Amino acid sequence: MEFRFPLRQHVGAPCTPVVEVGEEVKRGQRIAESNGLGANIHSSVNGKVVAVNENEIVIEADENQPKDYLPIKDTEDPLEAIMEAGIVGAGGAGFPTHVKLKSKIPGGYAIVNAAECEPILGHNINYIEENAEKIISGLKIIMNLTEAAHGIIALKEKYKNAISKLEAVIDSDNIEIKYLPDMYPAGDERVIVREFLGVELAPGQLPGEANAVIQNVETVKNIALAVEDRKPVIDKDVTVGGRVKNAQGGTVFMDVPIGYPVKKLIEKAGGFVEPYGEIVLGGPFTGKHGEENDPITKITGGVLVTMPFPQDKRKFGILACECGAQEPRLREIVEAMGGTVVAEEKCKRMKEVNGRFRCELPGICPGQATTVLNLKKKGAEVIIAGSCSD
DSSP states (O other): EEEEEEEEOOOSOOEEEOOOOTTTOTTEEEEEESSOOOOOEESSOOOOEEEEEEEEEEEEOOOOOSSSSOOOOSOOOOHHHHHTTTOOOTTTTOOOOHHHSSSOOOOEEEEEOOOOSSOOOOOHHHHHHHHHHHHHHHHHHHHHHHHEEEEEEEETTTTTHHHHEEEEEEOOEEEEEEEOOTTTTTTTHHHHHHHHHHHOOOTTTGGGGTTTTEEHHHHHHHHHHHHHHOSEEEEEEEEEEEEEOOOOOOOOEEEEEEEHHHHHHHHHHTOOOSSSOOOEOTTTTTTTEEOTTOBTTTTTEEEEEEEEEEOSEEEEEEEEEETTTOOHHHHHHHHTTTTTHHHHHHOEEEEETTTTTESSSSSSSOOOOHHHHHHHTOSSSSSSSSSSSO
């Protein structure tokens, strides 16, 4: 089986390959190095390199695969271990973690984002239920690196089992569990800062402005694995759901090798339920269109198979917000439905910051009557929205 490793699985420049066609590689071996802002890439399998180009490295995997791996170099510096392991924001952002954790926040707050915000996705809570102690270890590493005085694990009160597992292993007065509202997007960094620290970050401001650093559950897991077990990022936890025979409500696959074909993961979950529409990589709100031959990457959290798109040839108006699908994705959906986009509007909470539109108050949606009337005036017969509770 071929495993594909995109050279850009992170924010920043594509990595530079350090292997050649015909070379035999081992699981855990570095195959591409960061070039400026980025994160190293490692092979998740034993095998032979069969292609190297500007976009990806392709490895033909050996038939028998070990669970062990080549460890990253031994180091006493946790930040160096995180960099060597190629850790990025596993929740989908993909920002290189070693860069994020360089900043000091003396007396501040290190927060584990366990909101599991997108519907269907369940791998983060699943990991906590099975490995709560690793999350505490990773949080302590973050606190030591950043000089944070307080550790918070942020999750929703409905995750009773995960909460009990965490309570059983928390051994520090400086670490506590706090509850997020059961709404979307509770996992937005600015929502977390607002709810727990009482600081209303302006659009474009980062948690550092509130003396906080926030990391997704799987990122924290990878930090602990890199520092304690010298493991590079070669596996990914993924939820498969939707029009899949044994996973319609969401089935979790832990430690899927990076580069594994999406189609093979769907087959593992029972295969497609006919009829089906598109494959979405990520969550229902912010995921992107995917193909069967796409690989699992460091930031792939979900593989969701949709119903076939209903066909609707009316004139569409698009209402976009930062919390959900943006205009290009909404246009893609309208085209798949056979409709025509005649008008676009942004949620009135959206403000432009450095060329990007951001929400002023994530999770607190305004009324959209004026926006809807504007779309209607422009000829829209029906409206498609990325995310809006009002």
